[in-house]
Amino acid sequence: MPEALHTRFTQFLLESEALKFGSFTLKSGRQSPYFINAGAFDDGAKIATLGEFYAEKIQHEIAEGRLDSRIDTVFGPAYKGIPLAVSTSIALQNRYHATVGYTFDRKERKDHGDGGIMVGKPLQDGMNVLLVDDVMTAGTAVREVVPKLKSVADVNIIGLVLSVDRMEKTKDSDLSAVQAVENEFGFPVFAIANVREIFAAGKQLFGEDGAPYVTDQIAVAAQTYLAQYGA
Numbered sequence: 001m002p003e004a005l006h007t008r009f010t011q012f013l014l015e016s017e018a019l020k021f022g023s024f025t026l027k028s029g030r031q032s033p034y035f036i037n038a039g040a041f042d043d044g045a046k047i048a049t050l051g052e053f054y055a056e057k058i059q060h061e062i063a064e065g066r067l068d069s070r071i072d073t074v075f076g077p078a079y080k081g082i083p084l085a086v087s088t089s090i091a092l093q094n095r096y097h098a099t100v101g102y103t104f105d106r107k108e109r110k111d112h113g114d115g116g117i118m119v120g121k122p123l124q125d126g127m128n129v130l131l132v133d134d135v136m137t138a139g140t141a142v143r144e145v146v147p148k149l150k151s152v153a154d155v156n157i158i159g160l161v162l163s164v165d166r167m168e169k170t171k172d173s174d175l176s177a178v179q180a181v182e183n184e185f186g187f188p189v190f191a192i193a194n195v196r197e198i199f200a201a202g203k204q205l206f207g208e209d210g211a212p213y214v215t216d217q218i219a220v221a222a223q224t225y226l227a228q229y230g231a
């Protein structure tokens, strides 16, 4: 039987050194013992593979009836969402013969040339837009980008696909940020892997030195963090 998607993805994260262990300050201000750095997918092979993971997840959710198959464009929020949107649309084309656009935003409006705040497939009323992003912690990035999209056109956001759901509580409830975003905006959120799957798989995966990527010390630090912030 082929390995589960989340196990293969965990291996890819670890081999690419996109999953780091140490002490990291998050956008939310939380101090985390692990960090997913999508900037580590820094060559053609890695970004192509990443796009294939997204395309596989998208096709799976479509096949399961949880995601609309009519996707006009894949939208990735700047900055780290940009290569995600591009590589996902390439992988959907190459793997599944599905031609979809890609679009991303500028963090600052451009007043000359093509101008505006969006790049790529132009957003138009009624378009089906699939969001992609790397991780969700508190959901701030999504809450910022949805109104930005809606300010350009009355698009239909059909879902969000993440690399990793960090499974963290929102500040003011016990809901996870993913659940809160689903309730708030009414679209489904999918993740190629969640943090608990990653730590379970990581204990069974070994680096070139023969040691497990997730040592007991790392696992305890992650458990302690999730006991405080996990949903």
Ligand SMILES: O=P(O)(O)OC[C@H]1O[C@H](OP(=O)(O)OP(=O)(O)O)[C@H](O)[C@@H]1O
Pocket: 027, 028, 077, 078, 079, 080, 081, 133, 134, 135, 136, 137, 138, 139, 140, 141, 142, 177
């Ligand atoms: O769920 P949240 O609490 O919003 O945290 C996750 C977001 O934070 C990071 O982006 P960031 O805004 O740092 O921008 P970047 O893509 O330019 O690194 C990350 O890429 C996610 O988009």
Ligand SMILES: O=C(O)c1cc(=O)[nH]c(=O)[nH]1
Pocket: 025, 026, 027, 028, 034, 035, 036, 037, 038, 134, 135, 136, 137, 138
């Ligand atoms: O919450 C964040 O800021 C964050 C967490 C993470 O694992 N990776 C990332 O790029 N940002």
